[in-house]
Amino acid sequence: MKAVIFDLDGTLIDSMSMWKNLGKTFLEEKNLIMTDEVSQTMTTMSLTMSSKYLKEHYNLKDSSEAIYNYFKKVILEFYINQALPKEHSLETLQAYNDLGYDVVLGTATNYGFVEPLLERFDLMDSFKFVQTVDSVKTSKDNSKYFKIISNKLEISPNEIFLFDDARFALSAAKNIGIKTVAVYDKYSDDHWKDIKVENDYAIKTFKDWSAK
Known part of the structure; x- marks a missing residue:
């Protein structure tokens, strides 16, 4: 080898607990539910892909950039201070x-x-x-x-x-x-x-x- x-x-x-709850928490704030199917689909994606996917799948008013920035703040705080x-x-x-x-x-x-x-x-x-x-x-x-x-x-x-x-x-x-x-x-x-x-x-x- x-x-x-x-x-x-x-x-x-x-760090999987952070990733698993990332989209769930975002959707809950909008009174939406993350299904197992959505969660599994997002697992294979980058954050850019996930942000666009959530916007399209749930027909959100937020731009994919706004969703990305929400995720970015949570992830960086976790990686820098907690992971x-x-x-x-x-x-x-x-x-x-x-x-x-x-x-x-x-x-x-x-x-x-x-x-x-x-x-x-x-x-x-x-x-x-x-x-x-x-x-x-x-x-x-x-x-x-x-x-x-x-x-x-x-x-x-x-x-x-x-x-x-x-x-x-x-x-x-x-x-x-x-x-x-x-x-x-x-x-x-x-x-x-x-x-x-x-x-x-x-x-x-x-x-x-x-x-x-």
């Missing part, structure tokens, strides 16, 4: 860097939000590059997203590990031959039994994994 892709939210960082790493995640990240792997951050989160979080945890030099869905105009449920990373690295997919908590992202990566490591998050609990079967490896925490 030559390279590792780490997801951010729900994998390296314990914490998942157990042993940053140690595993450092171990792969020490071993000489090409390490990539592959996230659905806009880089404008990612950067202050990386700065906060002194991770700016921990990745060969950061790929967001906005930067490649492709969501993480599309195998193309991971193929782009493979092409940038000039490394065959079967020589790349992916650590991710999202079932759709793991499936998209596995479809092109990437070795998938499912990382447990409480928000994937309902599907964890199936996720373990579908992927090459599955871990409850990074303490269960030895970088080598």
Whole structure:
């Protein structure tokens, strides 16, 4: 193996509760209900995509820019002041860097939000590059997203590990031959039994994994 892709939210960082409640809280303020279908659809999207999607789906008077700015304020406050790493995640990240792997951050989160979080945890030099869905105009449920990373690295997919908590992202990566490591998050609990079967490896925490 030559390279590792780490997801951010729900994998390296314990932040899925913030993301899951983001759209829900916004809609509740307008006396609207977020359905499971809407929540799942937004999971695959960037914030820009989600803002536009909510406006269109609920026929909101707010502009997509206004919705985006509402989300932006909540996310930045959380990333800068509250977000914490998942157990042993940053140690595993450092171990792969020490071993000489090409390490990539592959996230659905806009880089404008990612950067202050990386700065906060002194991770700016921990990745060969950061790929967001906005930067490649492709969501993480599309195998193309991971193929782009493979092409940038000039490394065959079967020589790349992916650590991710999202079932759709793991499936998209596995479809092109990437070795998938499912990382447990409480928000994937309902599907964890199936996720373990579908992927090459599955871990409850990074303490269960030895970088080598």
